[in-house]
Amino acid sequence: MALFLDLTDPTRGETLLTFVRAHWPIWAIVGLGFVGLYTLLPAPRRSAPIWGGLLTAAAILLAGVWLMPRDGAWPESVLFYAFSLLAVAGGILMLSQKNPVHAALAFALVVLSTCGLFLLLAAPFLMAATIIIYAGAIVVTFLFVIMLAQQAGLTSADARAREPFLASLTGFVLLGTLWIVIDRTYNVAPLLRQLDQVAQAASWGEVEQVWGTAPAKGNDKTLPALEPLRRAFPGGPVDVLEPAWSRKDLPALKRSAQALLDYHQEHGHRRGTIAVPGHDAAKRPELPAENVAGLGRSLFTHHLVAVELAGVLLLVATIGAIVIAAGRRGEGLR
């Protein structure tokens, strides 16, 4: 149990309750989506899809608001929101459709909107390839199969879901956790808020409200926010915070916090910029403008073996598909 489930670790520990409370907006949004998704999944006695639809729509909207940049709308962000909305909505639609043909079409919608996101991310070749392979080949082939197989119409199996509650719950927990990981890793806003509070603090008590009580003398307890700050501002003047904090030196601490804020201001780590926090935006390399040429160069220099292997894989898969589909002698091709 002590291997990785040590929930009572006094230094870094978080109980489930504090964990949920610390990130309650995320859990609320995800929970809303969970209820909506659960009501939308196909079942023999399903409530009117309108309720589920409303709930999921609300969850998506709230998530969008949560992610919305505070400093205005750019054309690119509008496009991002549009494609994202389409992708997620398409996914939900695919899950909730009883008719497999409709579900397959919803999947095509997901693929197309993902391709839009690819385009936003400067990957035009991938966009084209994905549209051709997924939407053009795979989905259409599968549609053929569905139509051939289900000439008799809908089957009862399509109107039922296997373990809808447990599956939705699993997805809910997974998505919430993933979101929190992402948020903790890339969202510097809470840290900035903390730094701001410390820099503006009038008394040591205010600091303690933010960062907890300082250690007694001789205790080697470190500043709890030190590790996230180091991660968020690599190369920044983070380490000077620690001695000031353990000495309970308020002016020094305030100076250090302000210095860190200035460092952030100077290096342009606003929320809503593309930079990974801590990386100097000016020094960050850009993708080459010639996407296809760059991809080709990369594929046939760095990944040549992998390309060859992928080719072999394709060949093997083709042969395998033929063999499997043909069946045993006399059984196939009838």
Next chain:
Amino acid sequence: MSPVNLESYLLVGAALFVLGMVGFLTRRNMILIFLSAEMMLQGVALNLVAFARYHGDLGGQVLTLFIVTVAACEAAVALALILMLYRRRKSLDVSLWQELREPNLEPVVDDEPLPAPPPPPELPHLPVAGPKPEEQPHETSHV
């Protein structure tokens, strides 16, 4: 410079992944199961491309390209397998295949009845027009 941050892309990728997973776990049509898996791959691909963009490294896109390749292979093999299974049971329901359970367990069956299908629509009857066609001998197909 894109004003949309990495976090948002990652979140969309995660959402697609989780939706695909839920679909994989709940849908019973084998083709939809497969498409759900493809949706999970889409989420991952979105992640990779976003990272490629933000690190300025084409490696992520190359990896996505490989994902597409493997997905194509997967599709081919999966389609063949689904065809084989369909031939055996004349159905795409994956729940028909549960022979690998413990020997003394009862098979899982759907006990909740489906609502009655809606009655077939009343089609208008057209009046007979023209003479009655002659009886033709039944032709057998040679296809």
Next chain:
Amino acid sequence: MFDVCSYLWLIPALPLLGCIATAALGPRWLRGQSHWPCILGAVGACVLSVLTLIAVPQGAVNADGAPVPYLCSYYEWFRAGDVDVSFALRADGLTAVMLVTVTFIGSLIVIYSVGYMHGDPGYPRYFAVVSLFLFSMTGLVLANNFIVLYAFWEGVGLCSYLLIGYWFSRPSAAAAARKAFLVTRLGDIGLFLGILVLWTETNSLDFDVVLGQAHTLSAEILTIACLLLFAGAVGKSAQFPLHVWLPDAMEGPSPVSALIHAATMVTAGVYLVARCMPLFGQAPDAQLVVAVIGGFTALLAALIALTQTDLKRVLAYSTISQLGYMFLALGSGVEHHRLAALAATAAIFHLVTHAFFKALLFLGAGSVMHAMGDVIDMRRFGGLRKLLPVTHWTFLCGAAALAGFPVIFSGFWSKDEILAVTWEASRGGPHAVIYFVLLVTALGTAGLTAFYTFRAYFMTFWGEQRLPEEAGHHPHDAAPVMGVPLMILAAGAVLAGIVLGPTGLFGGFLEHYWSRSELPTRLQAAEAGGHALNVPLMLISAAVALGGIGLAYVLYVRTPALVGTAARMLGGLYGWSRNKFYLDELFEALFVRPFAGLARLCKTLDQYLVDGLVDLIGQVPAFVGYVMRPFQNGLVQFYALLMALGVAGFLLATMLR
């Protein structure tokens, strides 16, 4: 001549080599010729032993004029703390005499076996084990410290086990082998404890050191150590109460009975006590125990032998009886220095002559068995003297020697020495009366010995000729390969006594081993007065022997009808003797049954308690499986759901850390 150490190691090594060669090549390639490695090894060892015997008196002498034993340390076996056990060999008078006896008789018996074992399916195995036995036995007498001695001691026990159970498919042989092994093991525990006592007291395991420090030990420790060592000797040499294994050991082939269970291995106990004479000589209480046990065993075994009808069993009991004589002699070496030396010499002298005539008798019995189609019950044949002349004459020599037929036969001289020693012991000291009783017992036993020996002889070779049907139509006498060893042994049985005994050759050779160098200073020096013959005692013993022979002649040749009358007259005693004084039954009731019950109890505990626990532990996974079984419902998606749940839970747990 060569340096003794340069060839001393070859004496055990040659038989070992023979054993390895026979075992490796025998079953596949040598087959019917498997005896050659064994014979070559035995004869080679015999030649080297004779060389040793010649070299020993020519060795260096110390300040007192006593010869210094050759000590050859070849290799350090192990070292534990300050104990360092080296594989060291020792050559002195005692060792040399034992070596020559063992290897000479061993060679003859091996040659005899070629004829006797001919055509047996286990032919190579037989010779391999016999070679191994010769290796162990020579190593035993050559050992220079107690640990090496103990190792070889167990080695001869193992060979004895293997050879008694040679025909292991016969249940009686397997049981006899097991019995012999377990019973002697009881004594071996005593021996080991004795060695440990000596080691803790003297902090050494070398003979010279331990025996040299004997006078520094307290009397109690010395007595305890001696009694423990004697326990080992009791087991190995089949003394009362551990004698029960030896009669059963006759299940083995006759040459094995001759070699191991008459001539050599069973005398290892005598050798051990003789070797430790400096210890025993200073523990008169232990000596008394040795003498009483020896005398009592001699009488008991002789009484049992009176009524046995199995020829080999008669000989087996007579072996026990004669070994009892030897211990009687060893136990009589009390009171003074000179007597101890005399006693040990007498015991070893009797050991040597006994080895000759008892091997001869067993081989003769084997020859009879061979001719009679493996029938050994004396009631079923008779009057064989015309049919088997060689066997008859040689057997007669052996019987006369065993009976102590006066003047020329060897048993007379060696037995007389023992009687003389006991007589000496009964002349003074605190236990004189007991020793006198023992002397009378020994004289009576001598008469009994003469009687039962010639009873067996007359029953086998005299009377009207009777043959069992197993013998076939033309029972033949021993082939030359069996006859020649018989004749050589017969010559030895006749001459060994008179050549070595009265001439003082043997005594002179051996005595200085005990007389000067090692016997302790606590004993007063012997009064002068050399080895004098005790003529009155000799006359009495001769009369007793002749009386026994005469009685046997009257009962079994002249008027066989008297036998039944005599048996009826003796009544209960006859039945007790016939049934070996019910000792086997007593042991069965006292030890075997309780231990068998204990074993059954343990088995029950094991079956129900231990196995039950193990089964219970085995039930746990089954129960867990029962609980988890519903999850294996065959639905792929359900499995995937569990996997996804696991991943989500794991991720959550990682976040919570």
